[in-house]
Amino acid sequence: MAQGNNETLNPASKDDVLKGMHQMLKALQDKDSKTTAALNQADVPSELSTEERRQAAIKKLMDSIKNVEEESQPQGHAFHSREDAAGIIQSSFEANVMPELQGFSEGNPIVWIPAGIKGILEHLNGKFPFQKATKASRIEIPNKCKIALLGDWGADNDHAKNVAAQAMTYNPDYVIHLGDIYYSGSSSECETFLKNWPLKGEDGKPAKAKSFALNGNHEMYSLGKPYFTMVLPAFGQEASYFTLYNEHWQFQGLDTAYVPFSISGGCVDDRLKVQWDWLKQSITENPAKRNILLSHNQPVSAHLSELVAAQALMNEARQLLQETRLGAIYGWFFGHEHRCTVYRDDVTSALFRARLIGNGAIGHHPQEEAEPAKDESGAACAPWKWVNRRSFEDKGVVAISSFALLTIDEERIHVEYIDEDGVVGYEEAWLAGDQIGVGTKSS
Template sequence: MQPIVNYENADLARLKSAAANVVSRLTDHDSRQGVPIAHPMLDGVDAYAHKALAGKAPAVPTTRDANDPEAAAYLAYLTHHKAHAVFSGNKQIEAQMQAQLDDFSFGNPAWQQMFDEYVKYFWAYPGHSGGKLDYRSWRDPEYGGGSYDYGCVSWQLPSDATIALIGDIGTGTDVAAAVLTSALSFKPDAILHVGDVYYSGTEQEFDTYFLGLLNAAFTATGHRPPVYTLPGNHEYFCGAFPYFRCLDEGRLVNHPHQQQQASYFRLTTEDEAWQILGMDTGYHGHYLKVAGDKLDEALGELHVTPRDAYDPQNPPPMVYVRSDEVDWHRHHLSQFSGRTLLFGHHQLYSGRFTVGVAPDYDGDINRPGVNTALWQAFGPYFDKVAAWFWGHEHNLCIFEDNFRPTGWPPNSSEPDNPLKTLAKGRCIGHSAIPVQERETPYAEVNPVPIIPGTQLQMVEQWYNRGFEILKLNGAGQPAHCTYYQVAGADPAPLKIYSEEIR
């Protein structure tokens, strides 16, 4: 197994997408093997990206061979900065970058192709040209016209539905294929994906590493359930236009009445005992942790003024859901008499990563490991929520039930209490992106404990990937969720843990 190096930085993710697309064409890369991983151009982009995120620039190479790792890193540097000089209209810097690029006699046409691809992906993000991100508000006359029914899928799940849950699977790799094949062996009535198509959700990546992956698995297993997918941060790096095209073309479903309209959705069972609410956290979550100040420093190495070169997003302190969408979810939570399952891409809390902010004063409810913006948006309805599943973190984390941050006020059942306790929070972003032992995914940086004995196992220092099978059992009966892993590319399902969800 090899690592798939991806970036939470939008510019660097687009650069990696551009390089991967060029490498695929140059090498006749077999898309059935997933995103291209090993090539001097990709290695060069990664070497440059690691420097850029640290606010540094690669050293001038002693060789002019574009296949040399040192030279490839510098070529990535020059290509990226030439693009931003073009964006800022700085002809002098653009000429300087081009003059240095021309010194590389081998491989330069490929880097020009990468430049062209990066420019295309950069401008695909509408914020750079004063446009708005694609989003379909239920309040917008063009979409829902103020109807809460907008975003509700008319097709209903069987009362005893079997649902496969996957996260961060859009890589097209043999491991991702094994996870899907294993999940499909349970003959699910639907698949729910909590988002992320790598590296930046381009059309080519959607067509190949998400839709292509799904179709290959459906053909191999002879089972084709409808798929419902949420946008992660990577889908929004290119404005989420390929994501919405994917929904509109109906390629994820078998019948029009199964189709998903928006980046959020509602599914119900035929007996109205359960509803599933999928939320869009990517809209305000795709510019988090971009290390923008460091990238600014790297751009400044060539005297490009960062704010002239691109339109940087000022990240919010925490990922959050749009207020109009929160109102939509709250309506369906308050009006539904059954139980609810929530799905989103970003974490509500994490034991490993910072998803919130540190408290400023005694009694402040903020915690680095807790997204209090999401908690307070949905907290008043947690007594109606049986479980919340999310991804983003490439790990399986079955957190202890009814987790409540230390120092918070006691839980209460008052209807408007935004700090009610969630029964079950589950991170399921472990379907495809490889994670090595040295990455210590289970290190407890924040006091958010997981249930003992539920960690993923390893094969040769690589953590297994996996999926979940959620079984509904009709009105008045608890649902059952079983967590599975697969060892490498072997699709045999290996049970980790099973629980009731009430």
């Protein structure tokens, strides 16, 4: 971990992230020589002068500092900013994921500031191009198979490694990551993600056509470039959306991070219309199959702080049902919130079964609320029927991480929510002909 002024900066601490952002801002304002060199090395339009680059970085940092100051960090939660510049700086704190910094001396903020500045300035280039899927991304799977879903798993820590090891004890046929490679989906972080990936091929690399990765907001902090150019090729995956199907089911992997909380791109980016059309076509052309959506972002939430953004994706879900058919979405697994929650089907069943599995690696305090938060109307937040409240008491009451295992047996799917220590916290049976999933065990 990089240091500044003989002080260790912790990327999981909001105070330290802000401290680092202010150090970077001062280095830019003081026209430090290393900082100036970084400005000129950044991959941005060559016609921009050094001073124009400096002012662009200063403006971005000042805006980001204000946004980070307003972000909350619940007690006991590791800080994972929703602000792209902060995510880049968090990556920069970690010397082990920034090999280009090894030539600088320790004990100096210049160890991490140049890489952070280059990352921030490269946002002037815009996102990596959205990739269009072809029929090769519609993949047939057996009527009997196992799928492991890992949500927010892309952290190189013990929780992630425990989850991966537990998942592999069940010999899954497919493993799908629901997105978020921390802290900013940088090239080095994506390399580590691939190295740690649990499902290996004969060559020791991720098993192609068996491994899938959805896009997350943290991947987009690096404009999506390492995700699209490193992770997807390693998995043999041509786009950030896909369909796995068999005789009874369709699993629709979706990109809701390229444009945050959107499948279609809306009025923000019309490049995502190909994904929206893909999903609609897959549903309408296969009316006998039940659809299970997979995404990073959540369409519902029990927490007010997450609800506003979720409503945009829920509105798209309603639009999708209007343009296809009511009941077209059987269920939806998602991450983003670092919790594991089975929402009540009697509330969401008119649309879909909602399942949050975003506690794949990031340590935090276990959920304590007895009831979901409510807005002024008391109706907006989604109630749950089960929440994973387990924790490691001997580690400062750190919430346990987990994953979901789907055992598909023709028309039936047995869903297990399995913790990193092997405990099955909850399980339920989904049947293609049912309207409601039935929970069978909780701890």
